[in-house]
Amino acid sequence: MLLAACAVFFASCKDDEKQEILEEQDLAVVEMPEENLEFGFNLDDFIVKRDTIKSGDTFGKILDRNHMSYPNIFDIVEKSKDSFDVRSLRPGKPYTLLCAKDSLQTPKCFVYQPNVEEYVVVNFQDSVHAYTSRKPIKYVEKTATGIITNNISQTLEEQGLSQRLAYKMADEIYAWTIDFRRLQKGDRFKVIYTDKYIDDTIYSGVHDVKAAYFEHNNEPFYAFEFVTDSAKGIVDYFNDEAKNLRRAFLKAPVKFSRISSRYNLKRRIAVYGFKLRPHKGTDFAAPIGTPIMATANGTVTESTRRGGNGKFVKIRHNATYETQYLHMKAQNVKKGQFVKQGDVIGWVGMTGNTGGPHVCYRFWKNGKQVDPFKQKLPEAKGISDSLKVDYLEFIAPIKRQLDAIDFLEDVFEDEKIIEPTIKQNTNAISFNN
Template sequence: MLRILHSLPRTHKFLLLPVATMVTVLGAQKLLTTYHDHSQSGASVESVFVPLADDAAPGVPSLAQAKTPVATAIDHASRLLDATRDKIPLSELQASEIIDLDVIDSATASTFEAPRPLPADRLAANTGARLDDGARHIAIVIGTLGSGMLAADSVSATDAQAPVADATSYEDYGIDNFDEVSFLPLEIAAQKTYVPQWKTHIVNTGETFAIMAKNELGMGYSEVLGLLDELPDPHMFTRWRAGQSFDYQVDKNGKLLTLKMMKNIRAGVLINRQEGGDLEVKAIERKGEPVQRLYAGSVSGSFARSAEATGLSSGAVTELTHLLKKKFDFRRDSRRGDDFQVLVESDMIDDETLDSRVLAVKYRGQRLDLTLVRSAMNDTFYTPDGHSLDPAFSRYPFDGSYRLSSNFNPNRKHPITGRTSPHNGTDFAMPIGTPVTAPAGGRVERSVKHYAAGRYVVIRHDNGYRTRYLHLSKALVKKGDRVEMGDRIALSGNTGRSTGPHLHYEVHVNNAPTNAMKVKLPENTRLHGDSLVAFQQHAKPMIAALESGDTGTVSVATSRHSDNGSDDG
């Protein structure tokens, strides 16, 4: 068969190759059997035999009597197979099936000689490579016949009404009315309303808000500057740290719509773009739920470590230590085994405790038995009978402990001249810039600079005492200012005639200098009348909680409660 095909002109090869391949590979008998297997129900492929007509030509039977599309196709196959055995007059070929018919008069072919089989090791390597385009074409034809579908051009005009197998689509749209189906997803997406999504930005090392706002928020430099001017605290965006984060939304063009940033769990800022395009800034303030909790422990070692062992926060321990040391010296007066109870109030926000503050404390030891309760009207601690723990006049004009470098000495002699050169104050060695605080309420008399005293401040207090502060690096008050106990009035320094950084502190009673470390100080304030009654009513549940000793969450009046009356002390 291959020799015949190779000997024919190109136009004949074009016509005969698909059919010759079909007959050679599958055989006409197999083609008929496959077709009838699909046409007759209940018959297996192995048992179907097709009856042939008495005058059927040898080789491929003819079904010319049955005018069907299949019969027509097989008739073509039979005639083409005969071409390999005998001549076919060119007059029987249709002009549409060949090209350049005038180049030959007839076509003949010799007997087909089967090619020598390939060795087994080469057969696998050549599998699939011996089928050319014609073989693939006839395979498609056979598949079409086997499924019951024929191409329209294979049906003759007389068989135009012949039934053809139903074609179908396996796409399941899931609805009955095709008109409701939109097969243009892009069109649907284009009609959706844009919904801005919240995104979170985490600040990177060295990142600036201006650059980030330009790249991710669609903001210009001038708009960023305008926004920073509107913020209650612009440092939130100009001094942020790596790891901080904020949430934001942008529109479909990538321009900022909303930005929310929290300075801490309690406070933050919300920025919204208005319809006109301007940015509106609102402060966020979250108020927590006040919760009271009782802590109890005993002294074992240092008081601070013993207090921390009860679960108190570091801030509460610091406040408690500062409070109690006004009354006694921990190193000298505290003893192992002393008991204490502390009532603390905190704000609870999202299961996090904030702003812990001591409401009441009870200390019972070998050398001290003390109960203190915070008053809501002035945030001052009082004993149950109304005595204030804060003195009317503080011994030291600063917080913390500093070395006393030179005592008060009115008879001090000058080391060189030998003359009496009184030292009317008390010197404390301290770093330059240490805050100096007012020991009591009063009014500033002087805030000037002197060649020997350096920069100095003088305060006349309400009880008639006068205090002086020399060698300051900076004064924080001016003449005529009113100050209260604990207010910052200056920063220590080393100005004037000074041998090193220190604070020179003087106390004058009846216009005469006295030893500030030994002078009798005015008595502390005390509640009287209605103020005392209101305080005791407020302190009653707190004292009961301290005496119960039941640690954990308790419910008592808080420090935010407002007492009636005023402080008569």
């Protein structure tokens, strides 16, 4: 009798264990479906309509053709106007309508994307509210090396790397120390840079170059990115001895241009009967609409239109130097605005007295117009003595990382996801895991 009872008890225990195992297996198999999230909404809750703004489209027209009454549209516009100006819609930009799952497919939310990173939400499901947000951005740190066989662009292209890297190294980092038109076969480089991805998958190009090493004619050139003024967002590149690689002024205010007329105080023009007509500027010919850049950091003292100068911008860089940019199609800055070297301050045009599209670049030293190509221009501002120790400490691990990269003819990449953090007490931005 006792044996029979024990047998029943153990059989019952085994049945319970089998049931638990089956339940565990069932739980393991059942998976919750992933939510289809975008713009902070579960898209599965709506009928989603995507399109781009067409010429002639307005916020009201878009909602009207999607079965929303004008009184409701007017109410939405009025209640959201402090957060979103519906007149800012631009042709070609994408928008998304989140609509109810009913027979009319009534719009519940309007999402406008002015660029690949930002989006504006006008939500009118219950109460009306509008706000601007950004898609999640991921930065991936990478390294690459190359050996020059022809030019830097070709070397990067052969390795499937962004031409933005070539531009960064040739025009931003080493523009004043290496002539990239005269690279030698066998010159080599290695670089640590970050790529930018939106929503984890959309490649948005090279974000920045953290450090670089270029060996030209067997001479090494190090470059390390360092923020010298966080308030104004000024970033410079310095070598391993804390010397600035840049110069205070760019060579030209426009890219891919030619000098059509030089500074010449003895110029005589046939159309004026060979009378003396001094030219106190340097003309850079370029197509209408070509961006004009500030050649150095400074404050805009004039942004106006006057006589033969046409539309122009004048910048004071310090107590000694000023620059002026004439004949613009339009200005992109206002008086009193601080600009950084390379910022677009306007576009090439033909306003004022001009026979063709160009920018007349004028250069002042101590209040007198001079030829910038005959001046011994200063180097860019260096690192202060108080910051130099911190800078050398900051670049030490980066230099070790750079030195450890082997030169390879093929691309050498090591990716890691990074988040930006501020390095304390140095005003410098570093990137760490």
